[in-house]
Amino acid sequence: MLQVNLAEDIYYLGFNDRRTHLFENIWPIPHGVSYNSYLIVDEKIALVDTVERAFIDDYLDAIEEIIGDREVDYLIINHMEPDHSGALKAIVHRYPNITLVGNKKTFGFVESYYMKPENIHMVHDDHVLDLGKHKLQFQMIPMVHWPETMVTFEETNQILFSGDAFGSYGTMDGGIFDDEINLDFYEVEVMRYFTNIVGKYCPHTQRAIKKLAGLDIKMIAATHGPIWRSDLNWILKRYNKWSSYDLDQGVVIVYGSMYGNTKKMAETIARQIAVRGIKNIRVYDASKTHSSYIINDIFKYKGFIVGSAAYNNAMFPNVETLLTTIEHMAPKDHLLGIFGNYSWNGGGVKNLKTFAEKIKWDMVYEPIEEKGNMKVQTQEELIKLADAMADKLLEMPAPEKI
Numbered sequence: 368m369l370q371v372n373l374a375e376d377i378y379y380l381g382f383n384d385r386r387t388h389l390f391e392n393i394w395p396i397p398h399g400v401s402y403n404s405y406l407i408v409d410e411k412i413a414l415v416d417t418v419e420r421a422f423i424d425d426y427l428d429a430i431e432e433i434i435g436d437r438e439v440d441y442l443i444i445n446h447m448e449p450d451h452s453g454a455l456k457a458i459v460h461r462y463p464n465i466t467l468v469g470n471k472k473t474f475g476f477v478e479s480y481y482m483k484p485e486n487i488h489m490v491h492d493d494h495v496l497d498l499g500k501h502k503l504q505f506q507m508i509p510m511v512h513w514p515e516t517m518v519t520f521e522e523t524n525q526i527l528f529s530g531d532a533f534g535s536y537g538t539m540d541g542g543i544f545d546d547e548i549n550l551d552f553y554e555v556e557v558m559r560y561f562t563n564i565v566g567k568y569c570p571h572t573q574r575a576i577k578k579l580a581g582l583d584i585k586m587i588a589a590t591h592g593p594i595w596r597s598d599l600n601w602i603l604k605r606y607n608k609w610s611s612y613d614l615d616q617g618v619v620i621v622y623g624s625m626y627g628n629t630k631k632m633a634e635t636i637a638r639q640i641a642v643r644g645i646k647n648i649r650v651y652d653a654s655k656t657h658s659s660y661i662i663n664d665i666f667k668y669k670g671f672i673v674g675s676a677a678y679n680n681a682m683f684p685n686v687e688t689l690l691t692t693i694e695h696m697a698p699k700d701h702l703l704g705i706f707g708n709y710s711w712n713g714g715g716v717k718n719l720k721t722f723a724e725k726i727k728w729d730m731v732y733e734p735i736e737e738k739g740n741m742k743v744q745t746q747e748e749l750i751k752l753a754d755a756m757a758d759k760l761l762e763m764p765a766p767e768k769i
């Protein structure tokens with residue numbers, strides 16, 4: 368394995384996964400993902416997080432290539448999710464005298480997933496671990512993305528080992544540092560990683576950003592995706608915008624339709640919103656596009672309009688799946704419109720109303736429901752819904768460019 372240094376004696380040990388289709392067995396990763404671990408070689412040797420278990424053999428070999436017969440003294444556990452702790456047990460077997468470094472919430476996870484740890488070192492905010500030339504300081508950032516998550520700040524070179532925070536989907540295709548790659552490729556992948564994985568925990572992310580602002584950080588090394596060393600603001604501004612629900616002028620329109628009648632209603636709305644001058648309009652068929660991508664645009668745009676055909680006296684199942692995901696993530700401050708279609712008993716709009724009550728977004732117009740093909744009167748109502756959404760969106764200030 369070609370060695371990649373973040374600084375003298377600090378190594379990148381990342382592995383690219385181009386085989387897995389679904390991250391967490393939920394989220395599509397057509398461009399793969401990387402699992403990044405880091406090795407610091409000093410008077411004491413420390414690993415920062417490990418990798419997914421599929422890469423254990425190559426990971427152990429890569430460590431040995433660098434340190435030979437020396438022992439690893441510490442395993443810093445910033446995050447226990449198995450995509451990063453997958454090689455923990457193998458590391459403990461290979462280096463039985465190793466000390467696991469974590470916080471008061473970490474070791475319960477170690478025990479429930481792997482084993483009762485023998486040698487542990489409990490850390491807290493501002494705690495410093497001295498490796499020799501390199502001093503490691505710890506800060507807790509709970510719920511970014513699990514309760515035990517923390518970051519490790521290497522004070523000598525001012526590198527923040529940030530865990531999931533500031534990570535991205537997408538493999539490292541040769542380039543590893545932000546100045547080695549065209550970031551256009553990562554624009555969507557970084558945001559999808561954020562919205563899909565961390566999106567539920569925006570308030571916690573905001574707290575973490577404020578807390579870490581006190582550190583003089585020169586490099587951010589996350590557990591997925593590029594290492595940020597040239598333009599830290601690229602990633603920091605985006606995380607700040609997304610986690611503060613700073614939404615742009617635009618609308619996401621999603622529908623579930625079997626025979627095209629609900630789709631026609633969606634397209635009528637979309638056309639009228641465009642006529643009113645709104646340019647960011649994304650229309651999705653919930654049966655075709657995975658929630659991962661739709662959620663991403665919901666975190667981007669202020670407006671959300673959802674339509675559902677009735678199905679077995681309920682909502683269309685693919686729309687229901689999306690709305691359940693939205694309810695779990697509970698993004699804030701959206702404008703909402705709902706519509707639907709039925710053939711006999713209904714069930715689509717009825718359940719959309721329940722969603723609207725739970726999510727508590729600002730309803731711009733009353734729910735609209737059609738029976739069968741769209742009639743002129745319903746079309747007029749849909750245009751009123753579109754106008755009501757456009758009116759609100761046009762009141763928004765122009766978005767700040769990032």
Ligand code: FEO
Nearest residue numbers: 448450512531590
């Ligand atoms: Fe990349 Fe929360 O694990």
